[in-house]
Amino acid sequence: MAKLPTINSRKQACLRPRGKPVMFQTWTDLAFLHWEFEADEIAATLPPGLHVDTHEGKAYVGLVPFYMRNIRLKGLPMIPGNTNFLEMNVRTYVHDTEGRPGVWFYSLDATNSLACVVAQAKYHLPYYHAKISAQREADWIDYRCQPKRGDSRYESRVRYQGDGNDVSGAPGSLEYFLAERYLLFAWQEKRKRLFTGRVHHTPYRLETAEVNEYRTGAMTWCGFDVDGRPPDQAHFSKGVNVDIFSLKPAE
Numbered sequence: 001m002a003k004l005p006t007i008n009s010r011k012q013a014c015l016r017p018r019g020k021p022v023m024f025q026t027w028t029d030l031a032f033l034h035w036e037f038e039a040d041e042i043a044a045t046l047p048p049g050l051h052v053d054t055h056e057g058k059a060y061v062g063l064v065p066f067y068m069r070n071i072r073l074k075g076l077p078m079i080p081g082n083t084n085f086l087e088m089n090v091r092t093y094v095h096d097t098e099g100r101p102g103v104w105f106y107s108l109d110a111t112n113s114l115a116c117v118v119a120q121a122k123y124h125l126p127y128y129h130a131k132i133s134a135q136r137e138a139d140w141i142d143y144r145c146q147p148k149r150g151d152s153r154y155e156s157r158v159r160y161q162g163d164g165n166d167v168s169g170a171p172g173s174l175e176y177f178l179a180e181r182y183l184l185f186a187w188q189e190k191r192k193r194l195f196t197g198r199v200h201h202t203p204y205r206l207e208t209a210e211v212n213e214y215r216t217g218a219m220t221w222c223g224f225d226v227d228g229r230p231p232d233q234a235h236f237s238k239g240v241n242v243d244i245f246s247l248k249p250a251e
Contacts, residue, residue, distance in 0.1 A: 209235050
């Protein structure tokens with residue numbers, strides 16, 4: 001039987017891992033939009049070894065648009081044309097049999113085709129090349145994602161801004177549960193094996209997000225049609241600097 005995450009295990013997951021990072025990134029202007037789903041519905045989509053992580057009995061699927069900035073490999077300079085791009089991901093929250101909390105990605109749409117190829121090959125993550133734009137109008141960000149899947153139903157649009165009020169949560173809070181995720185899980189289909197990857201950054205400073213436009217085609221493509229209903233939770237962060245560590249087989 002799988003162990004459940006505890007407050008202590010959630011705190012432990014936030015600590016800097018041993019070893020040296022292999023990559024550095026900056027994530028900025030993130031919107032964290034979350035919808036509640038039945039845990040059983042999410043569980044049916046997960047690979048062996050992963051279990052739905054819940055907060056007070058509720059399970060969530062998130063849509064997260066943001067800017068990727070200042071990308072470079074350890075020991076190398078930034079590569080012109082590949083250091084900045086846009087990304088939108090669809091994710092849920094899981095834990096393994098040892099109770100380690102993390103994140104499971106259903107899709108990661110990005111404007112950088114090289115990053116998509118590398119992430120698929122090296123990190124076994126479902127990256128897809130997409131056409132994405134992000135227009136700024138004062139503090140508002142109009143974020144549009146058109147995946148190259150040949151179907152307009154899967155287009156996404158989110159127009160959002162932060163309200164300036166700090167709502168960052170302590171361990172045990174819903175805000176902490178949704179945002180503070182430092183362990184990712186990836187599945188290699190060829191070997192039928194689960195892998196883990198660690199990231200490290202300072203905790204997010206979260207604000208409540210105001211959202212006045214949304215189209216959630218990316219969620220639909222991943223099998224989670226929210227049927228036009230607004231997100232149950234909406235947060236914004238100006239961003240964090242991130243250290244990326246190498247992928248490893250799950251223990």
